[in-house]
Amino acid sequence: MTTMTGFPIVRMRRTRQNEVLRSLVRETHLQASQLIYPMFIAEDINEPRAIASMPGIVQWPLELVGREVERLAKLGIPGVFLFGIPTEKDEVGSQAYAEQGIIQQAIRRIKAEVPEMLVITDVCLCEYTSHGHCGVIHNGDVLNDESLDLLARMASSHVEAGADIVAPSDMMDGRVGVLRHTLDEQGHKQIPIMAYSAKFASGFYGPFREAAGSAPQFGDRRSYQMDPANAREALREVDLDISEGADIVMVKPAMAYMDIIHRVREHCDLPLAVYNVSGEYSMIKAAAQNGWIEERRVVMEVLTGLRRAGADMLITYFAPEVSQWLKEG
Template identity: 80%
Template sequence: MSNFPMVRMRRTRQNERLRALVRETHLSVDQFIYPLFVAEGIQEPQPISSMPGIVQWPLELLGREVERIASLGIPAVLLFGIPGEKDAVGSQAYASEGIIQQAIRLLKAQVPDVLVMTDVCLCEYTDHGHCGVIHNGTVENDESLSLLAQMALSHVEAGADLVAPSDMMDGRVGAIRHLLDEHGFQQTPIMAYSAKFASGFYGPFREAAGSTPQFGDRRSYQMDPANVREALREVDLDIAEGADVVMVKPALAYLDVIRQVREHCSLPIAAYNVSGEYSMIKAAAQQGWIDEQRIVMEVLTGIRRAGADMLITYFAPDVAQWLRE
């Protein structure tokens, strides 16, 4: 044994106190953004069958839920709206009394210290379920930009702290930035869904948001999962158009993209731990196949380790509790 190496890597792994001292990547409740679904025409929370523990909230109960979120130390929520009526141009998305506009005003009055972030996309509001205006079966990019910008402006006028365009139309960040600045909202940040991939992990979300396309799919505007150089181009374009935060979505199957974006730019990076990633863990945990808490902490730590500064995750309340224990 005299020739045994002097370096023994296990020395700092002996107990939890030592492991914590040398831990390189940390999870903090300050990094979490909690997505919430707000629906018109319901009086009680509506469970989402494919996302155990997640519900659509009626407006009347939303404030109480966000008060609970705030009590856990979670700093921000990301709102998605489900309107009572839909049409071809998603007019409820930018209506002053739309469900999200009402929700923003309620939350800023009832829980003013929570950051209210809003998803900016037409898919929940259109009767065809696509993220822009349709002509002859095609999503029209440029015609959709003005509607998306109006939507973002209506959110900010209602009191939103940050808007997050997720539609993947070319030029939408610039269109939103221009309109917000024109109306005196130069200080409102934009978190761009910059590298949003056409993913199979979105299935449960479409039940939650009622946004399944009525025909075709979204591959003509969301990114091909095989491409990473293209993701970096999308990031560069969004930065040039005025994005303050860039996002990679989904997270778990795109850790390499998060890492490359981290090395490519200095902006804050958000990663969306999406519905399918959530539901897979929940389903396996319900079967007794995995330790849910251990797996969730490992997954979120991996996303942080890849380079994400903030985590949009449905696990946020659970993790906030676990971090307190």
């Protein structure tokens, strides 16, 4: 019996018979070295504080950050992504660029205790402003150009404290160029910029806003974050960030945007990060806790899918669990 497809000569199942064969022909690989773990660092707490909408994720007190990062390093996780929760907020987010701000202190502590850990910092004002927006407000509008100097001051303060990479997430036009110019002028030409290039105005950010205390007090962020319906615009954003000096580009969120990840991967040669965001994490956790899915299998499938789509590095709250699973084999 023969057919136009070549059956029975061609049998695709031959290389699927056992795990050894499957691993030999596996096209996409997931490794701990590709993972980056986001961490929330809060002022004025003495023990980890649970985040109700993100099971297993906590806000860390400064005193315990080093110990947790040491644990992550032993798991083979190469980098952490820091978000700060200050006790004091104001209209211009002054704690974002304060020398003794919570993130600046956390960076110094991590670098003193676990110097080999790569420290990436989020550069955005939303966690530090009383209004919860990512820039300066005037008459209810988020001002673009007036916000850039504050973002540059924030990035500079992170680098002075010891950050290895700065990651502007604000989505203000021109911010990558301003950060690059400022860092270069200050003698930090070696510091890479990981640009949140295609960051969409997504409903998947809800749990993060509880974790970081960054919900806007009025309106929303659709005037500066991207419309989820747009793909070509994402490539324009990527091109602009590259032209302004970005060293790494990012797509955020991840699971609903695999087409964007693939388009960006085909479009440019820069390293590509994707952020597997809080809502994506919480949905999987909730379904697993209800017994509806097998957590380990689904998480590994999702992250492998992001790699298959073209991601080089994965920012994910699942990083410690995945690293442990990979060790177990």
